[in-house]
Amino acid sequence: MPHINNPMEIYKLLNGSNCRECNEKTCLAFAVAVFKEKKSIDACPYLDKEVIDRYGGAVEKPNTIDEYKAEAIEQLKQKISSIDLSEAAKRLGTRFSNNKLTIKILGKDFSVDPKGNISSEIHINAYMVVPVLNHLLNGSGKSPDGNWITFRELNGGPSRYAHFQQCCEKPLKQVADTYPDLFKDMLEIFDGKQIVSHIDSDVSIVLHPLPLFPIMVCYWKPEDDLESDLHIYFDSTSDDHLDIESIYTLNEGLVLMFKKIALRHGS
Numbered sequence: 426m427p428h429i430n431n432p433m434e435i436y437k438l439l440n441g442s443n444c445r446e447c448n449e450k451t452c453l454a455f456a457v458a459v460f461k462e463k464k465s466i467d468a469c470p471y472l473d474k475e476v477i478d479r480y481g482g483a484v485e486k487p488n489t490i491d492e493y494k495a496e497a498i499e500q501l502k503q504k505i506s507s508i509d510l511s512e513a514a515k516r517l518g519t520r521f522s523n524n525k526l527t528i529k530i531l532g533k534d535f536s537v538d539p540k541g542n543i544s545s546e547i548h549i550n551a552y553m554v555v556p557v558l559n560h561l562l563n564g565s566g567k568s569p570d571g572n573w574i575t576f577r578e579l580n581g582g583p584s585r586y587a588h589f590q591q592c593c594e595k596p597l598k599q600v601a602d603t604y605p606d607l608f609k610d611m612l613e614i615f616d617g618k619q620i621v622s623h624i625d626s627d628v629s630i631v632l633h634p635l636p637l638f639p640i641m642v643c644y645w646k647p648e649d650d651l652e653s654d655l656h657i658y659f660d661s662t663s664d665d666h667l668d669i670e671s672i673y674t675l676n677e678g679l680v681l682m683f684k685k686i687a688l689r690h691g692s
């Protein structure tokens with residue numbers, strides 16, 4: 426029986442189009458109605474049979490979101506404790522010393538011990554923990570090939586793309602529109618590299634949330650009657666390093682971090 430801890434977990438399954446065919450005003454309202462058991466999930470005609478089969482029957486909702494996250498992290502830590510971390514370091518091309526694997530996240534060192542505990546001299550973004558542990562467990566050592574693709578082109582990307590736009594690209598565009606130092610921070614604080622990409626954007630910055638997992642943030646400034654635009658691209662080897670859920674969570678975490686920085690600076 427699947428766990429559902431809050432309406433957002435249902436919302437993430439929907440396409441985000443707010444088309445109202447379920448007789449709710451928005452996908453979020455539908456998600457809340459399903460969570461409160463006022464609607465059946467199959468009232469949305471756009472869900473895959475697999476999703477309806479999984480969530481259409483009884484679901485357990487005993488945990489808070491934090492408990493759920495903690496549970497996921499605990500499960501991953503148990504798996505980490507059963508692998509050879511030095512082998513994982515070799516596979517991923519990272520350092521291993523003093524019984525700890527060290528991996529760079531946005532240019533900063535993070536260490537992982539054999540029990541899966543992550544430590545760093547800087548703040549550990551909670552959103553990074555699940556993707557990092559997943560990467561250590563399942564990531565291949567494949568180097569990025571420099572071919573940039575959209576979220577929609579990743580394995581499992583099409584069904585999550587609307588949410589990715591809504592929860593990652595759109596809020597990051599809003600930060601870029603209102604906080605002029607966003608790209609300077611990406612370059613100076615988070616070890617980003619400005620590149621000239623074949624995508625004809627005004628700004629193209631490559632960040633490394635994980636050494637083998639780069640993302641490219643492209644921003645188009647507003648011009649005449651045209652609104653600004655922002656998209657996040659992924660190396661075509663990304664599926665070899667993280668599953669779609671981890672890629673989504675990692676980007677959600679990055680965007681929240683940039684939002685917080687912008688708020689702190691009063692934008």
Ligand code: SF4
Pocket residue numbers: 439440441442443444445446447448449450451452455456468469470471
């Ligand atoms: S939940 Fe489904 S039917 Fe309802 S608004 Fe969203 S996409 Fe449309």
